[in-house]
Amino acid sequence: MKKTITLTVFLLLCTTAAAQENVEVPESKKLYLKANGVFLPVGIINAGAEYQLSEKMTIQGDVFISPWKSVLGKYAQMYMLGFDARYYFEGAFNKWYVGANISGAKFIMQKWNYWSDGPYQYAENSPIYVTSDLYQDGFAFALGATVGYQFPISERWNMDIFAGGGFFNSYYKGFHKTLDVRYDEVTGWNKSSEWIPYRGGVMFSYKLK
Numbered sequence: 291m292k293k294t295i296t297l298t299v300f301l302l303l304c305t306t307a308a309a310q311e312n313v314e315v316p317e318s319k320k321l322y323l324k325a326n327g328v329f330l331p332v333g334i335i336n337a338g339a340e341y342q343l344s345e346k347m348t349i350q351g352d353v354f355i356s357p358w359k360s361v362l363g364k365y366a367q368m369y370m371l372g373f374d375a376r377y378y379f380e381g382a383f384n385k386w387y388v389g390a391n392i393s394g395a396k397f398i399m400q401k402w403n404y405w406s407d408g409p410y411q412y413a414e415n416s417p418i419y420v421t422s423d424l425y426q427d428g429f430a431f432a433l434g435a436t437v438g439y440q441f442p443i444s445e446r447w448n449m450d451i452f453a454g455g456g457f458f459n460s461y462y463k464g465f466h467k468t469l470d471v472r473y474d475e476v477t478g479w480n481k482s483s484e485w486i487p488y489r490g491g492v493m494f495s496y497k498l499k
Contacts (some may be wrong), residue, residue: 319343320383321498324352324449326402328491329479333358336491340374340450342382350374350389359398364405365425365467370387370395372489374454383448391454391489400425419466419468424473427451428462432488434470446497454489460478 319342325334338352372393372493379386400422404410410421434456444447460482464474474480 297333307430318499322383322495323338323498324350324450324493324495326491326493329354336493338493340376340383340495344382346378348374348378348382348387349375350376352393363422365398365400367398368395369397372432376436378440385441386439387437388437389436389454391432391436391456392432393434393488395430395432396428397430398427410473416475417473419473423467424464425467426460426462426464426480428460430457430458430460432458433487434458436489440495448495448497450493450495452490453487455487456485457483458485458486458488 321342322340324340325340334357335355338350338353340348340350342348347436349430351371351373354368354372356366356368358366360366370393372391374389374391376387376389378384394493404421404424404426408421410419410424411417433452436452436454438450438452440450461479462474462482463476464475464480
């Protein structure tokens, strides 16, 4: 975790230092409203706003909402709020950029490695369950980086292609879908930490000003 915080602070410092190379502030700062076209067809909302801070620096806030209680029998509820500090190499909203991201999430979902119908046993003397009958309820914090490419497609519309990932730190309780018992036999929170991609897609951006 300490290494992750150090890496994120380093990215923020690099982004700030890069922005200071050209500190000219534009007379009219731009603001774009954005929606991710990849997730909309399946009823998942990923939308936000990106605001210009300086000639090459922006900040973006966005939400990710997956309201599905079940998709093909898999729990898939997730509510995430994230913030990006972005540095554009050729000017705000123009071509390549890098950024640092911080996000928080609340979820009721079934982790991908619980999709099989094989047996699951938490400990040697624990009950044996069907793995696909188990799910996780908890929250998470993420620290990572974003890289992307943004370009205009009309006078007011931009397309933003991006991907991001980093350290995802989750706290959750494990339950059985129908028995209403904890399969993990823990009184408090389980903890899961991994390096994973957790952002990405194609944002369609509309310029308000």
